Amino acid sequence: MEYLGDIWFVLWAVLWGIYFALDGYDFGISMLVPALGLGTEKERDTMHLVTGPFWDGNEAWLIAAGGVTFAAFPTAYAVLFASLYTPLMLLLLALILRGIAAEFRHQLADRQWSRFWDWVSAGSSFLAALLLGVAFSNLFRGLPLDGDSLFQGNILNLLHPYALLGGLLFVLMFVVHGAIYLASRVTGDLEKKARLAAKAAWPLFFLSFLLYVVLTFFWAGLSKNYFEAPLLLGLPVACLVAFVASGHYLYRSGGNFPAAFRYSGLGIILLALTGVMGMYPNLIPSRLDPLGALTIQNSASTPKTLLIMLVVALIFVPLVIAYQWWSHRKLTPEKLNPEY
Amino acid sequence: MDPVILSRLQFALATFFHFLYVPLTLGLAPYIAVMETRYVKTGQEIYKAQAKFWGRIFLINFALGVVTGITLEFQFGTNWAEYSKGVGDIFGSLLAIEATMAFFLESTFIAVWAFGWDKVSPKTHLTAIWLVAGAGLISALWILLANGFMQNPVGYQVEGPLTANGELAAGSRLVLDSFTAVLTNPYGWAMYAHTVLGALTLCGFLVMGVSAWHLFLRKNVEFFHTSFKLGLCFALTFSILSALAGHQLGQITAKYQPAKLAAMESQWETRQPAPMHILVIPPLDDSEENLVEALPLPGVLSFMATNHFDSEVKGLKAFKPEDRPPVWPVYLSFRLMVGLGTLFILAALLATAFRHRIPELKYSLLLFVLMIPLPYLALELGWTVTEVGRQPWVVYDLLRTSLAGSPVDWYQIAASLAVMAGVYTLLTILGFYLMGKAALRDPAPWAAK
16 A cells, blocks of 8 residues: 555646646747737637637646645645745636636627736736746745744745746746647648747747756755666656657748647656656655655555545546547647638 | 634635536536537527527636636635645545546536537537536535535544544544545535535526516517526426425434534524524524524424424534534524525416416516526525534534634735635626626527428
8 A cells, every 4th residue: 555655646746747738838828819919809819719628628637636636645735735825826816817818808899808808818827837837846946844844934935046947937838838739720820920939939948948957956956866766867858858859840841830749748747747756755845854844654645545536536537638638639620710 | 813714704705706606507507408408309490599598608607617616626725724634635535536527527528518519510519518517516516525524524533632522633634434424425415405406496597587688678589488488497396496405404404513503593492392483683792592582483493403393402502602603694694595495486486377478477577687696695695504504613523613724824814815805806797797798698590490
């Protein structure tokens, strides 16, 4: 039964990874709407049609990741969310606003109305991406927890330069990811603009990615597990390869955007895995008192609960992936043309 | 300021707003599904137009329900850390299972329905809306089993010490003993039946109210008479069933939470048999008897609690003052809810009597328009009875709400509470405005075959 906690630790990382890879592209496209859709209403509407059928299903992965944190590691869930109280509330606010914007913007046939919601959507997507990056960077760096796992920090020291770099990385990563997806889904001028945006943002993203990984390993101290079990280094290497492959398909003549999107998504999942596996067996490392760290050992649910949850997950998660895949295929039969 | 009080206010705010949308999501999905089934079976365009007309309202409502729901899942951690640590082993897994089984299904297939009219076959499209309806019902079940555990904890073991009073000591937690017991919790199922039937009743009255307005204007009469009839079918069936389920929940409450039942009736003395007083004014100070208590119906409270007219019903004095829920809000909410529930049955019966003449009615149609907010009110009042009546416990008899909070500074909670209050109010005004606009539109043109 010892291994159940470990299995859930990995699944926890995978769920967050899938969430970033899926909601990431609609965060990215939402952020790009004001920039790329400056010209015509049709282009803005088209961009929203691209994300419209999927943002809610993508966000369901956040609910699953949050639910699994609660169910599998209740103590970590409690300490993490109470410690990051205000940033998390801001994240929730951002998620509320972007969901509402997606539904409200097309309810009134009024230019000002839909433009207003486009800005709300872009701003809240930016904030959500930034906060997710900041939050996970603070995890990698370790929270200032005392020996009783009580949070001894404040909002300002959560906004450490390393954490801000993490926020910036998430924003750039999602913009590139979203632009690539958009380019694969539309035609005409909008496709050209999306390609251009992806190509322009990719080098910035890749630079911040490299810097972030180096800092994560050698400054935040997540390299320990990797030195002890060098096989694990396969994860960051595969992550790097995936992002490079994504760049390759992006820049090669003509571009292969569906392939670039797949590799970009894979890279995002591997990035989450790289970070989380570096923390193992901690869910929340502590940088004040190591005794205050939340580990699999001291925060997991009982084996009974973990086993029931595992059975449920093994049945339903593949089913979810199957029907989300199916719905994606059915609802995107052809590229959207903003000129019509 | 006390962080726990602020957290309670915030949680109340978040759940009340969330529950403005949940019932219509639960109720309108099967309504639309029935209309679309008729379309697929008969091929008559009017039923497709019905599905589309009510679907537009559904989608706005659904979006508001989704975004206000996200907050709830995370608030257990942000504001109720001690609670989360204490019961996460059981409560958390129910929430996680809800997400995996229901929320994915709902959010994926609502998109297939909304965006798939010309992309999937009519049968697949119909399946999508039935899946959304089913997912809503599954989702509600897991959430209410989770809430049922707070009301009537079952199937658990205590890991760590209890206090002298048998309460959970700091650092102890409840862990899963029998998953079957958690899944068959009678309290959860009784709440489930009452809530879902109430939601379907709300849908019935909303459809009747909106249709009545169009009929009053003598516009699209055939279309809205069709809507009205199915709405009436919902309202009549489910208002009666909901009352029966409410009676069942009352008995479960009497069995597992006698202090809540005493507060619902503001009964201070233990009596056998216990009458129900038509006129009651609970005390305004710390005294332990009602200011006014008149017009007794002999044995009725005994019947409510146990189905027998001569059984004993405990009064509030049987419980230590620190174990009693606040009487006024529980008592008032309960009375008002029961009154509204009775009104719904009467209104539905009356409409049934006139069902063939509905389009000919004039000003009496406006009564149904005026009734639209009432089921919303009744459902919120019902939850007030359930949740305020559960106090002072967050997990009944085991963990006090006052001990369940998070170690978060009060000003952070005050700030989030203020922002949430502002944003939710604004979104709700906008949301109901947009739903109102959608409800006042003409239906899409349809050709009779």
